[in-house]
Amino acid sequence: MGLLNFRKSTFKHGVHPPEHKEETNGLPIRQFPFAPLIILPMAQHIGAPSQIVVREGQEVVRGQLLAKAGGYVSVPLHAPISGTVRKIANVPTISGKMSLGIFLEAFPASSQEVMDGTPIDLETATAEEILKGIQDAGIVGLGGAAFPTHVKLKVPEGKKCDVLMINGIECEPYLTTDHRVMLEQAEDIFVGIRYLLKATGAERAIIGIEANKQDAAGLLESKIPEGDPVTVKVVPVKYPQGSEKMLITSVLGREVPSGGLPIDVNVVVVNVATTAEIGRLLPHGRGIQERVVTITGPGVKKKGNYLIPIGTPLRYVLDQVGVDEQVSEVYMGGPMMGVAVSNLDISIVKGTSGIVVFTDKDVKKTEKVYPCIKCGACVDACPISLNPSKLGILAKFEAYERMAEEFNLMDCFECGSCSYVCPSHIPLVQYFRLSKSIVRKRNTTKQAT
């Protein structure tokens, strides 16, 4: 069996974009100033929007419940600052859709002390109570997906979770949020892991870290509490190592089946910053009020990792850090999968892991799209071994069914590696996003009829 153990511990293919992490990875997390007015959209996670429980004019204390969960796949929202509810109205979100939101005006001279709720005791709480506590704390995946964490942690009937995977990969270029969290919040992470182990019933936890964060890996390894079933695993630097499926393959050699979830191979994956948040909030019964955001990119003057209250308007954030005159594009998230912002009046939400600002000269030049020359660069890049070249041609011919049935379109998780390497600058992943949504729409209409 010696040969089999020789397997290199990483997934197939992938790309190596320039990291640009050294610009912020040495900068400690700093508290960001409180904006005079914060704006909280109700739809900042995947699932049903939160339901507002306060009224206009009401005074609220930091940590107080502002909105309750709108269903099972939903989370509540807490006041990030003490202040007055000025207005309840539709607010813009990153997707371009409007969402009901709360305008909260800060008390100018408030101490901003946090209100505690009902603590979840690690020793006595059941798995169900922990999951409820996580939902009540308003916790969603802080890595960017913003999927309600308690839903992800719920192991379905008949399935078993043996490994809890803590995702500290952070493979997106520029972002250093998780890196700083691992360096500065190790205690919270280990408390969080205890809650998570109990909630999932997993036997052990593995913290996966990319090799460009050796300091974080070393620190966490040295701080593992005596007797806790936790190990740290360093994996090669390669995008998209931080994708759940790729991480599971790299660390455990298991492959999540097509169309399946990590739990199908007995794994639950949780982002490391989410884990730290759970470890910090649950013992006090608090709700999430702020998060760490890396603000970086060539167009930012005061780059850094900031602890920013949820709902802080992006315009205020950029005013505080200073932005280059030649600003061209602003991204929420990293440059590989992040979304370009069209409106600065949106807010920092729970899923905002980074803000990257590009100036005119940093923006990719894509005026000229050449035909596909079948060079195969995308085939060598696709982490799940799709044929993006073929899929791209089929997309042009609108052969969406064939893409899905014959060429595994629906397995694409839109990491963007194909577009990144394409010498003809074909917006492949954009084709696939559209194709996938068309296939999904057609499937639902088919089911309806």
Added chain:
Amino acid sequence: MLNKTLNISTSPHIVKGIGTDDIMQNVVWALLPTAIFAVYSFGLSALMVLIATTAACVLTEHYLCKFSGKESTISDWSAVITGLLLGLTLPPNFPVWMAFIGGVIAIALGKFIFGGLGYNVFNPALVGRAVLQAAFPVAITTWYPAFLDNRFSSFSVSTFTAPFMEPTVDAITGATPLSAFKFDHVVTPAYDLALGLITGSTGETCAVLILLGGIYLIARNMMNWRIPVAILVTVYVLSGILHWVDGQAYPPPLFMLFSGGLMLGALFMATDMVASPITPLGVVIYGFIIGLLVVVIRIWGGLPEGVMYAILLANAISPHIDNLIRPRVYGTTKSVKGS
């Protein structure tokens, strides 16, 4: 601040940076040493052939685009490659008017009717050459010796043959190593072959320079190294076995590697990205087929050289290779069978 209107674009917001035009330009740079050596060894006649084919390709592409109401695509440099490659496969004393027609055909029939760059089924330069071989069988097999003393002062007699006229046969002609072996059973030493001290097509003589150009492109990740390796290994092994079985009847493997158009074909023609398969395994199969066909045609076929037909045939089956060879997709148990 920030009154400026923001631009938006879809992710990823960064790109690797190597463009299709960069790749094409680099292929041209990689071919230049071979072209310069061709002019050095064959003189002005070879220069005229290269100019005629390149000009024909670029002009044809430009005007076909214009006539069909599209933007000219010559800025992607691919027409220049086709022109250079075609010129390099022709005899140095090839009549200029014929070379020009070859260039027109290469672009028009080899590339444009399929839809232009990215859609050609065959390597366009080889389509041009195949048509020339069928149309002008004598001119394309009349070889001109290298290193003539007057090569920089005068052209070969046939270079400026009047359009639509067959060239008068040159007083001085040479035999290529392959025809020498095929018809007279003479083996040219591999050393002369590698350095290009021989008679042959304009750019097929100096194997070392062709290899250097290929290595440059491979190092820059602009050429799929598996293709030339698969072809050359196949030819070497197969001809090695044959030579071992009967050293008199079959040429030595090094002779097979360095003679004729094999080097140029394996490195610069078979590697046409558009006309070759896309997966690593597919590419190896494709290379093996080319190598096999080259040996079969050279040894048992009626022609002394078989690289052109070998590559064209392999181009034709390359879409089928892609259809059959599909890597297993992550999370699936088997690759989905194609229709």
